[in-house]
Amino acid sequence: MTIDTTNPTRTGRRKEAIARVRLTAGAGKLTVNGRTPLEYLKRETLVSTALRAFTVTNTMGKYNLDATVMGGGLSGQAGALRLAIGRALARGDESLRGVLGREGLLTRDPRMKERKKYGQPGARKRFQFSKR
DSSP states (O other): OOSOSSOOEEEEEETTEEEEEEEEESSOOEEETTBOHHHHHOSHHHHHHHTHHHHHHTOTTTEEEEEEEESSOHHHHHHHHHHHHHHHHHHHOGGGHHHHHHTTTTSOOOOOOOOOOTTSSSSSOOOOOOOO
């Protein structure tokens, strides 16, 4: 199964990370930037986060995954992968949309880093106050 012939990739974002995912029907070969998900993401929890859409829909092993991830850290990249895989599965099989939506796998996480303000060392932290 190729999702769409004109644009077969789905995009996911989280924090500063961007993931581009291509799903094809196959034996379940998973690659993230040319490596296995565990080699790339390094932690089992991040791998389970990234592949959550497959476990929820019981489609693990039915599709080959080829993902390109860039920007941000590993946690953000895992979140971006999670959204991109969910979108790709929903695009390929409309009947999975309800399950993915209930699990929150089709919603982009809007939380971003707060900007640094002038007159302060960080976003919230203040310089030490001295009365005298």
